[in-house]
Amino acid sequence: MTTTAYSTVWDLDVFFxxxxxxxxxxxxxxxxxxxxxxxxxQVHKWEPENSLADQSSLLKLIESFQAATKKLREAGAFVSCLQAQNTNDKKAGEHRARVTQLSASFQNVLTAFDEKLTSIDSSVWEELMKEDGLKELAFVLTERRxxxxEKLSKEEESLINALGVxxxxxxxxxxxxxVGKIKIPFSEDGEVKDLSVGQAANKFSSPDREVRKNVFEKWEQSWREQTDYLSKAINHLAGFRLSVYKQRGWENxxxxxxxxxxxxxxxxNTMWDVITKNKQLLVEFLNRKAKLLGVEKLNWFDLDAPITKADAKISYQEGAEFILENFSHFSGEMTAFAKMAFEDKWIEAEDRPGKSPGGFHTYFPESSQSRIFMTYSGTPSNISTLAHELGHGFHTYAMRDLHSLNRNYAMNVAETASTFAEMIVSDASVKNAKTEQEKLALLEDKIQRxxxxxxxIHARFLFETRFYEERKNGTVNTxxxxxxxxxxxxxxxxxxxGEYHPTFWASKLHFYITGVPFYNFPYTFGYLFSLGIYARALEEGKGYEEKYIALLKDTASMTVEDLAKKHLNEDLSKPDFWEKAVKLCIxxxxxxxxxxxE
Known part of the structure; x- marks a missing residue:
């Protein structure tokens, strides 16, 4: 495949x-x-007439809702990119505070809008949702209503939003x-360096056990030193949420x-039950990995350790071309999207200091463009991450012709397209391995997911559900x-x-995200749901592309149970689907x- 060299730095100037x-x-x-x-x-001026005459008013409000949403999301996406590319950008931090304030104001307006939706008589509502222009939005509007x-009054919900800022x-x-101020001391070549959290986390994949052990000891110590502050933060986050739930009468x-x-x-519950019943083979894998590493039992810091010698680094260009080549075996549209992302500088992949750890995809709705953030250092895992984030991008791209209210898919199905793209590349990597050692390393990397x-993720879910139950009775100490x-x-x-990570509740950002509570189980759902879809794709080959895109388009306008029934003819409340997906992992x-x- 002949291409021009792809840039590892994204273009944000095209926006602002x-x-x-x-x-x-x-x-x-x-x-x-x-x-x-x-x-x-417009919302405060609108007085629903409880008749079909509300159709034109409602359509005008939705238009205004759509315009404000696009503006706000464009701003949020830009700020996320600024903060990720340079963690020391103080001005970007100021912009983040402004966007948070605007989001709270917008939420207050939405609260008033939603309350007016509830004032429309049910029989009138049903007829309204059959009208042109509203029919396609029936699911999302009825969901809002x-x-x-089930929430409190407009005034009370607005007060909650205001106090939340x-x-x-x-x-x-x-x-x-x-977290930004945490430094983890690490001794290398006779010199002690202060590592950021992201840099220290990368050391857990070092082939040298002493390096992993020493970093983990300092890692635990550094987090322990901050637990007084972080236990306050996690307790007050949970306390705020629980107080709101109590006022609304939500016990669960x-x-x-x-x-x-x-x-x-x-x-x-069905998903977790099937996983729990199939964990024994995973235990065998962990025991085998321990044996291969020459230890009796793996410790937490051994989980990401490589079992074979690292191969030569794969250049960004080679990684990009590998992804394009393997996407092309399944989907012409996905390949075209990924090629556009590489060529139009939608990806920030440069390995340099000052960047945030991790990776993400974000969408600029006004510009109809995506941006992908990661740090590429030439490992097979980096290629998987890049494919994963391109999968997220393709999901939004597949929905580009839909009404913007029908594009707000949830986190669990968001992880479906990303994991699907990642599976295409991971599978291809294993199949294309040149030696048995390389195959083993790639297979192990796949199983690690x-x-x-x-x-x-199950540990996070168990911890969080139990922590919330105890928090109902008061503060939970460190x-x-x-x-x-x-x-x-x-x-x-x-x-x-053999050894665990007790301060994981402090070191894992996901417990402190306010936008989505319980930022854990959707990952596992998305992983298994995508495996079920991937199994279909393997059976049908390139001909499955159209069905796959049709499924992605419906991800924001029905429940996951209805989505699976419509596109896969599966019942997610029963074990069958989950068992078939788990079988691929087994x-x-x-x-x-x-x-x-041997």
Whole structure:
């Protein structure tokens, strides 16, 4: 494949020239505020007539809603990119505070809008949802109306939103501030260096066990030193949430995250039950890995250790071309999208200091463009991450012709397209391995994701549900938080490890995200759901592309149960679908165990 060299630095100037000091972005923020005010004025002026005459009023409001949403999301996406590319960009931090304030104002208007939706008589509502222009939005509008009916009054919900800016969301921002200042001392070549959290985390994949052990000891110590602050943050975040739930009369802490993810508790429980019943083979994998590394039992810091010698680094260009080549075996549209992302500088992959750890995809709705953030250092895992984020991008691209209200897919299905793209590349990597050693390393890297989704994420879910139950009775102290975390890890990993990570509740950002409560189980759902779809794609080959895109287009306009029924003819509340998806993971582990028999 002949191509020009792909840039490892993204282009943000196409949105607002000048970065965080951009005059155009300052104007955009002002324009966003005006759009929110305009929407607010229209909402407060609207008096539903409880008749089909409301159709034109409702359509005008939706248009205004759509315009404000696009402006706000464009601003949020730009700020996320600015902060990720340079963690020391103070001006970007100021912009983040402004966007948070605008979001709270917008939420207040939406609360008023939703309350007016609930005032429309049910029989009139049903007829309205059959009208042109509203029919395609029936699911999302009815969903808003039903959720609003279970909340408090407009005034009370607006007060919660207002207090959340300097309360709820501020605890999350405090977490970011504390983590940004954490330095982890690491001795290398006779010199002690202060590593950032992201840099230290990369050391856990070092082939040298002493390096991993020493970093982990310093890692635990550094987090322990901050636990007084972080236990305050996690307790107040949970306390705020629980107080709101209590006022609304919501006893089940999973009510909101399940509603956000458009799934039932029965489906969630069935998924975890099937995973739990199939964990024994994962334990065998962990035991085999321990044997290969020459230790009796893996410790937490051994989980990401490589089992074979690292191969030569893969250049960014080679990685990009490998992804394009393998996407092309499945989908012409996905390949075209990825090629556009590489050629038009949509990806920030440069390996340089000052960047945020991790990777993400974000969408600029006004510009109809995506941006992908990661740090590429030439490992097979980096290629998987890049494919994963391109999968997210393709998901939004597949929905580009839909009404913007029908594009708000939840986190659990968001992980479906990304994992699907990642599976295409991971599978191809294993099949294209030049030596048995390389195949083993790639297979192990693939299985590590299963360990993460079935064990690590499960530990987070167990910890968080139990922590919330205890938090209902008062503050949970640091010692107890450590105990809850270690108990959850031991259960989730079936006691297969020698040493655990009790301060994981402090080191994992996901526990401090305010936008989505219980930022854990959707990952596992998305992983297994995508495996079920991937199995279909393997059966049908390139001909499955059209069906796959049709499924992606429906991800924001129905429950996951209805989505699976319509496109896969599967019942997610029953074990069958989950067992078939888990079987793909088991096949990988069995192959690994057979290859390492001796």
């Amino acid at each position: 020239k000048g970065g965080s000091s951009s005059p155009a972005f300052a104007e955009h923020l002002q324009s966003t505020e005006e759009n929110i005010h305009n929407f607010s004025f 039903e959720i609003a009916a 300097d309360g709820y969301h501020s605890w999350s921002q405090l977490y970011d501030l504390v 802490v999973l009510k909101e995250p399940l509603a956000i993810n458009r799934m039932s508790e029965e489906t969630l 299963t360990v993460a989704f079935f064990m690590n 010692v107890r938080l450590n105990e809850l975390m270690e108990e959850a890890q031991k259960e989730a990993y079936c006691n297969a490890l 096949d990988d582990i069995e192959e690994f165990l057979a290859l390492t028999e």
